[in-house]
Structures are given as structure tokens and as C-alpha cells.
Amino acid sequence: MNEHQIKVDELIRELGGYWNPFEMLAALTEEVGELADEILKFEGVKGSGDIQTLEEELGDVAFALACIANHYGVDLIEALDKTAKKYRQRDGNKW
Template sequence: MNKLQREVDKLIRELGGYWAPFEMLAALVEELGELSDEMLKFENVKGNGKMENLKEEIGDVLFALLCIANYYGIDVENALLASISKYRNRDKLDGNDNS
């Protein structure tokens, strides 16, 4: 993940730098909407979806999220590992086993 985070940072700097925080948040929300549309298509709720379009939208969401993380200096790998641990411990305490 760190390598990908650095790759995003390099590209953004080549393109002129990061947007303001709330502009990046708006971009993430927009990408989430596009992902939602593709999921609806893929699940045959709203047309027919294609795996390639679904992959593209997931990539766009990740890109937008990495931009926000980079802007704030957050190591996404550590953040994700902390979240995994949090969910693992919470689900153990609740007696849920979702594996």
C-alpha cells in the first residue's frame, strides 16, 4: 500500500499538487456515487454491469482516498491495519464470527 500511496503522491505533484481538502472530499463522494451506479448495474438492478467498469470505479475511489490520506500525511497501510484489528477485536467481543 505504501508504494501505491507514493505513486499517487508522485502523480499528483506532477499534475500541479493537491486540491483543497473539501474539494478532494467532494471528488471522493463523486467517485463513490459512480461506484454505486456500477454496482447497481453489476447486480442487474439498474441495467447490466461490466467487471471492467466496476474495477475502474473501485480504483477511482481508492485513488481519491489516497489523495486525502497523502494530504494529511496518513500512512494508509497502518490505518487499514488498525481498522482490521479494531473490527477483529470488536467482532470477537460481540461474539460475531464473520469469517
């Protein structure tokens, strides 16, 4: 686990422990929906966006992802690095 996931883990344990995987997935889905709503505001589709709210929603999504990653023992930074390498190799010549 990276330092951010450790902080999430400490907080979750302090608050009583992790939810079940399907509950965490539902929480992630809810947070992604809230992020989508804020992006729609930023793009002028639903009013006007606010950078602080966008930051909060991105943080909520990252927190929910960290909870799921912690449950399964996945380091998110390592996973992100692997994904970036995958895209570089697969899509490096597309643009």
C-alpha cells in the same frame, strides 16, 4: 506513505498539486457515487455491470482516498490494518 500512495503523490505533483481538502472530499463523494451506480448495475437494478468498469471505479475511490490520506500524512495500509484489528476485536464473536 506506502508505495501506492507514493505513486499517487508523484502523479498529483506532476499534474500541478493537490486540491483543497473540501475539493478532494467532493471528488471522493463523486467517485463513491459512480461506484454505487456500477454496483447497482452488477446487481441488476440498473442494467448490467462490467467487471472492468467496477475495477476502474474501485481504483478511482482508492485514488481519491490516497489523495486525502497523503494530504493529512496518513498511511492507508496502516490505517486499514488498524481497522481490521478493531473489527476482529469488536466483532470477532458476532458471526
